[in-house]
Amino acid sequence: MSRVRFAPTPLALVAFAMLHGGVAHAQAEPPLVLKPSPQLREDIPATTRNRLPTFLSGREVHGTPDLNAVAEGNAQLRRGDMVIMADRLEYYAPDDLAKAQGNVHINRAGNVFEGERLQLKVESFEGFFDETRYRLLRNDAYGQADRVDFLDDKRSIVRNATYTTCRRKPGPSWMPDWILRADSIRIDEEDETGQAGGAVLSFMGVPVLPVPSVSFPLTDKRKSGLLPPTIGLDNLSGLEVTLPYYWNIAPNRDATIYPTLMTKRGLDLGAEFRYLETNYQGRIRGNYLPNDPLREDDRWGFAMLHSGAFSTAAGPVALNLNLNRVSDDNYWKDFSRTTASLTQRLLANDGALYWGRGNFTLTARALKWQTLQDVTAPIVPPYDRLPQIVGRHVRNDLPGGFESFLEADYSNFQSDPVLNNQPNGQRTYALAQISRPWQKPGWFVIPKLQLHATQYQFAAPLSTGAESASRALPTFSLDGGLVLERDATYFGRNFRQTLEPRAFYVYTPFRDQNFLPNYDSAQKDFNFATIYTENEFSGNDRIADNNKLTLGVSTRLLDPDSGAEAARFGVALRSRFEDQLVTLPGAVPASDRLSDILFGASVNWVASWSTDAMVQYDPQTGRSIRSTLGGRYSPAPYRVLSAAYRLQRAQPASEQLDLGWQWPLNDLWRQPDDRLGPGRGLGEGRWYSVGRLNWSLADKKLVDTIVGLEYDAGCWLGRIVFERLQSGTSTANKRVLFQLEFVGFTRIGSNALQTLRENIPRYQFLREQITQPSRFSNYD
Template sequence: MSNLPQPTRLSIAVYGALAALALGSVTSQTTAWAQESASNADAGAMGLKADGGLQEALPVSENNALPTFVRSQSMENKGKTFSEFEGEVEVRRHDLVIRADKVEFDQQSSDLKATGNVLINRNGDRFTGPELQLNVETSKGYFEQPEYELLKNGATGNASRIDFIDRDNMVVENGEYSTCERVPGSKWMPDWMIRASSIELDTKEDVGTAKGGVLEFKGVPILGAPYLTFPLSDKRKSGALPPSINIDSTSGFEVSAPYYLNLAPNFDATLVPTVMSKRGVDLGAEFRYLEPSYTGTFKGAYMPSDKLRDTDRWAYSWGHGQYLTGAIGGGSGLGLNLRLNQVSDDNYWRDFPRSLTSLTSRLLPNDVTLGWTRGPWSVGAGAYKWQALQDAEAPFTPPYDRLPVLGVNYEQLGQTILGSPDWDVTLQTNFTRFQRSVDVDGAGLKVGGDRTLMVGGLTRRWQAPGWFVQPAAQLHMTQYQTTGLDGEDDTAASRIVPTVSLDSGLVFERPTQFFGKDYTQTLEPRAFFTWTPYRDQLDLPNYDSGSRDFNLATMFSTNAFNGNDRIADMKAVTLGLNSRLLDPGTGSEVVRLGLAQRYFLTDQNVTLPGGTAVTERISDMLLAARVQWDPLWSFDSTFQYNPKSNTSARSTLGGRYTPGPYRVISAAYRIQRGVSEQVDLGWQWPLAALWGGASEPLPGRALGPNQWYSVGRINYSIPDSKVLDLVAGFEYDAGCWLGRVVMERLQTSTTEANQRVLFQLEFNGLSRLGASSLQTLQANIPRYRYLREEVSPPSRFPQYD
């Protein structure tokens, strides 16, 4: 072999035929690896063991130092640098593998020509066809009449020719592209494909560009464009998104054509023009930004001359959060939060219940807050304003605007007081200016006032295994300066209210058995005493107080009202009892039963404006139960029971069955006597499971291809005998595409409802085509799971050659 010339990139050695190699040709059918001779091999190259197995050496630093290996049944050298290989030829170079019936290779130029049953595998991307021309050094070349498959997203296709521009870019001429699986031995006709005169695939940026392209579904063209871009992965990129189409009972036939702008790694925008047959054109947009010290999202929509309302319609929403480091030395920095929501008119929430700005509430918050913290101290300032969208059939009183709010708070845990450790000390100070507009004889006048608040608290908890005792004391001081209509009738008032409370409880445990299984059973009695003396608050303004919901948390609280304008005079004891069954192996809760009731020692005379004093000595009893005997099943229930009338004032019964992924059924029954009685049912269920045909879950592929799912949620009013809200439909997973049909009905008033039909096609590895039904399903169906979840990037080893 010392007589052979030393090539720059490839040397040939066929074991068992060294003499013939020295003459430059091999005619016998001998199989061997070709490699650089040991004397000429680079120190950084990958070598071979004597038995033909790979052995690892020092890594190479440059691409041109990579060795190339060849195996064939026969070989012939033609000249110093040109060789021909025939018979099950295999060429390997780093992450490149080429197989063919015949390979011609020029070692000097690194040009390679492969013919006959050619297969090329580039880092998991596979191409097959009759003829390949490739420079193994530059990765430039072409493939005649190939079929191809991309590893990252499973895309496949055909072409008259593929031009390899470099390692990361190729051009598919007169080709087709789809993520539908190719069935071996059959003519390739996927359910969906992009057919184009030219398709550029950039595997580094994960972007595909089709020129003169048409998107076909089941052989029917559904979208055509002279220039069409699409992603090769989930990486963000600029480009047109598929249109959204739905039929709405109010707005008519709607078509949206969104366009995504990937402005920078931390900035992007989406433009969403929408044509509504009954209204006109709506121009929507969303802009998102992310920086190390701040982040935010702005959404907006503008419709010039709405044909149904004969006026311009608009809406915007802006959320911004920022951390101002170094603003005040020695502290944690300033935190700024901004939230703005505005619409053009009171009917916007009804006409656009699913608008781009997602402003479906009738009360829109607008506020800005600034906060700073250092040790136990925190300082804050803010302004809060509301836009109330009124309905003549159902008007409501909006809350007061707070312009401004200034506060200083102190919280120190574990203080030592009078030689006793572990006392928690809190102090809250607050100044707020309340303001609200009222309509008086057609004129909008301002009413409100100022409130200065100081609340001090002191508490300590003594506890040991099996018991706890926690006393607490609070002093509530308030000063009011009230202003009448347009600054008239300026009055002042003040109030000081002390409160003391004592919370205590015991915990007993014992081992027990149910149905042959061991459990730990607990018995947990609790007693809570609170005392607040009476202070006349009838003439004080009420800016932010309201009745608290009746639940276990509020029954063990010191005040019957939320907010700070009403402090209930209360001398009462709350008694409660819980019992739980615990799994001793995992500690998980299997059963929880609880009840609580409050006993008033005196009347409660402080009320909200228009309210009446509480003279009953015994409150309603609250009973709650939760059972999860099996991980598949769970049941929850609460009962508010009036012992005087022997009736349940309010009850809730609920249950959920979750036997596995993509299988969930939830049901709830809620009744508030004299107010409402409703049944709520939600589900996501594969139809094949109804007759035992559903398969096991696949990573990122739900239950696999060819599966139908039923999804929905129904809220039904029993007294009215009608459906209030409805979301129901079907999903179909074909493997390479998903289809959804969803019917949606949302109640917008006591007599009106908005209805629409959503249709969506989602092509795996491409994009979604249709209305955003996913948002509707996720918002309405408890524990709904998307059929395509993110998984780790695919390994190249399943397609290793």
């Protein structure tokens, strides 16, 4: 058997290349330089990897054809996305075995291992590495171990190991702020998880979480297992400790079981199930607290959201469910964070079926409310609809440019007639509408004719003795306006300015409706959207008598290049030609010929500033009835200040100031230079102030308060948040939330992030992975 030996040369490295499974002739060539290509950005398929050549280079290379090769002095072995560097490298072709000694460095797809002795089967990536230091690309984690066993190209076991994401610093005495020590850590690149056994998590040198076994993600991919415990302090429930378990049932289904131990209440058993299928999706959540000592009763809550479609002989039918039930009236006070309703005291149980074909749609709905009463502040329960059936037909392509709209609604209203002071009943309502829009560039005119017809059947006689009632009346409206444009310059900036006058006239004759019960009508909010509508009441129990003309004008400043709106200003008022006669129960008829005047403005002159204002001005009293002024300043990521002032003189009167913010304290006015991009914060060593304050100027007290601090140490984040939320006229729920986030590993403490995201406008996470790292971002 012949033997080939090459002498080192100072001008070039000598390369010895072997095809896997065969031998190539030795030849002198410059070192191979790898460049990323689109074909190598995903994992290399096994069929392709088997055909990849192996490149061996060093200052001195010698070997035996078809058998082995040895490289010494700056030795390198490359195959595909893997490179091995060492003082000495041996490669045995029949076994595809590489042995390396002295300053060994291996980089496979961005994962780096360093040590003194390596033995590895290159293709199957099986072998071991002694006295190893490692770094993982996906989450930039580091550590060291007595030994690493490579099971294959996706899995490895790190023995007697440490693990951390704290950045390496120079110096022999460096110790990371947090570190996980474990008897073994199993790294699974395919599942993107790590499994540590015999582990202890230490923070600032103090053990904080000893666990016999812990699983943690290498990315944000879902996985089954125990989640870190959350700890909270509540003035009603005491100390709360939750130990969640996450069950990744399937890619489209999962469940979370979260038992919570409360020192004042006992053990609350909670669970949530989520599902996402091709034609439907939803979420089911439930809580059960047996024998609550503070209420001396069992407590429970249930919530379900479902939306989807299924096939029938008549075509596809959509089904939406929104179900919410709790055990008692005090549930919203005691467990405000788990009550599945924005209104808290009104829990909707709503189910609806939708079917459509062509221009026709049909809806069948059942709605039942659970009203949580408070003896200190009782509320009138809304009406259940058991059932409601609505049909609609829309045509926008009638001959002559006409458009039509037909709607029929049957509703069976049920509630407590004593609390509502009126009988239950059935209502059948129909609306027929036809319009003929004329629209051209620069102007539009839309005449519209409506016919309303209503029939009532009551469960008990009215005060007039009537057991049924009917109503029919027409409505005519005419809407028209201009859209004029010109080029303009303000403060040295060019704009495309519009002038948009608009007139809206509506006439509805009077029909006496004040004796009818009110099941679902309410006064619409007075704003720029509702002032141009035919009926000032929502619902179908009241059709306002109208002989009114609304006049308004608005102007906009548009960027001539992008079309973005830099500013908008508007004013509108309504003129009433006849006194109002149709009102809601207990309301006073309006006799003023001129309504309040609406003023509105929105300015977004630069990207960092945004302001909105709306004033409802009463010319008779010379003061505003309602005012809203809001602004936001956000000059850069993680810097946002928002403020809103709200005044309402009408009953219920209120005057409030709302402030929200997220701002770095280290750089109060100066923007730091080390921007790391979205989801990476502004650099380590920074404090952030976060919060939201809602102040009642009338009562001179805080209504809701959320104030906290965040600290970014680079590899860990700390948060402490104080929360006070009003739960009644004289009661409030208070919590202290403390959370430690070990970047790339886990979070422990209370769920402060959820509170900050839900309450602070435009709050940004300090750590939120936006893109997956490329393995070529750390390739040798």
